[in-house]
Amino acid sequence: MGQEKYTAVQSGSIITPKGFSAGGLHCGLKKTDRHDLGAILCEVPAVAAAVYTTNVFQAAPLKVTRESLQNGRLQAVVVNSGNANACTGQQGETDAYTMRAEAAQQLGVAEQDVAVASTGVIGELLKMDRVISGIAGLPQRLSGEASGAEDFSQAILTTDLVKKEACVSVDVNGKTVTIAGAAKGSGMIHPNMATMLAFMTTDAVIEADDLQLLLRKATDTTFNMITVDGDTSTNDMLVAMASGLAENETLNPSHPDWAAFAAGFTYVCQVLAQAIARDGEGATKxxxxxxxxxxxxxxxxxxxxxxxxxxxxxxxxxxxxxxxxxxxxxxxxxxxxxxxxxxxxxxxxxxxxxxxxxxxxxxxxxxxxxxxxxxxxxxxxxxxxxxxxxxxxxxxxxxxxxxxxxxx
Structure with a gap:
């Protein structure tokens, strides 16, 4: 990854790429008053890809997100912390589908274009009255400003001590393309796909298959190369969304600027992965x-x-x-x-x-x-x-x- 191929965007965040807004709030899933519910919204249906945990016990939100991503497209992600909604049976699945439906209605997007993610304690049912009330409050909290990104980053944390963000820009046939990411993870970290919860946005024009291939390749050398404690979570998920609003020529492996885009994309993954390792539970080094x-x-x-x-x-x-x-x-x-x-x-x-x-x-x-x-x-x-x-x-x-x- 040559540094000359991309430029780090100082103070960049998940909403820096064109077309994205984000936000978060406290709905009452956490015992403290820290944010515990967040969302990312794209103003247009975005090309999307994801990788998931290899743990046999996969949380209900992963099933819902896989279903949503069958057409290679997403427009929103809703995520809660404080409760993993894992090993919660049929009720857990019902709750995850309810989160998707409520988010779609409140954000004004198609239900199948919403991904769902959860993180926190395993084996406890979600307090759905609080979740539904929180989702109803999300639209007015979404912003394309730094405050929206800050609120989202805080909403996805559990035992994390710090937020994890990264952003770069790349020149693609004369157009500035931006790539950004936000992640959470501190314990139960030994991914075999991505790590805990991570979200990437870009305004690049790219096909879903090429985004999926790049995501897997970048994951193998970044998120899949970190460990805190040797445990692979039931909820690990990495979702990438591409709005296409940079209006560049469609990126693919034969494009002359593909190497630069791939380097920038991988760099964002690496920065997030290193931040998770550095913020390991109790870690000093x-x-x-x-x-x-x-x-x-x-x-x-x-x-x-x-x-x-x-x-x-x-x-x-x-x-x-x-x-x-x-x-x-x-x-x-x-x-x-x-x-x-x-x-x-x-x-x-x-x-x-x-x-x-x-x-x-x-x-x-x-x-x-x-x-x-x-x-x-x-x-x-x-x-x-x-x-x-x-x-x-x-x-x-x-x-x-x-x-x-x-x-x-």
């Missing part, structure tokens, strides 16, 4: 694991995610302990081809292993590096050209505290 020299990119991804997901590695990072033995152990159990005689490991710029043999290093220097808020681990297998990068966080006392009392 962002951890990046780069694997080089693997037999394939796919193999490198598996190894990188094994290292980043190791509780022992995560604990060592939290304790600022340069324990490379935990790293090499994770590499060796990833189930991928590795030559046990050729592995190099660096913690930051500090070499701790060369040719699978220990290197004498300055422990104090390593301690100071590991005390920082970003830790980079590089593993070089010296086998072939496969490479991948994964992101995660340290494992702290606070992670246990947060999750021990999640429902209370």
């Amino acid at each position: 962002l951890v990046e694991v780069c694997v080089n020299g693997a037999v394939s990119d796919l193999s490198a991804r598996a190894i990188a995610k094994t290292v980043i997901g190791s509780s022992l590695v995560k604990s060592a990072v939290f304790g600022a302990d340069a324990n490379w033995g935990r790293i090499i152990a994770a590499v060796g159990r990833a189930g991928e081809p590795v030559n046990p005689e050729t592995v190099d490991i660096h913690i930051g710029d500090i070499s701790v292993l060369e040719g699978s043999r220990p290197v004498v290093f300055d422990e104090d220097e390593a301690l100071e590096y590991l005390k920082g808020d970003t830790v980079r681990i590089v593993v070089d297998l010296h086998q072939a050209e496969g490479q991948a990068t994964a992101w995660g966080c340290d494992l702290t006392y606070d992670y246990v505290r947060i999750n021990a009392a999640y429902r209370t």
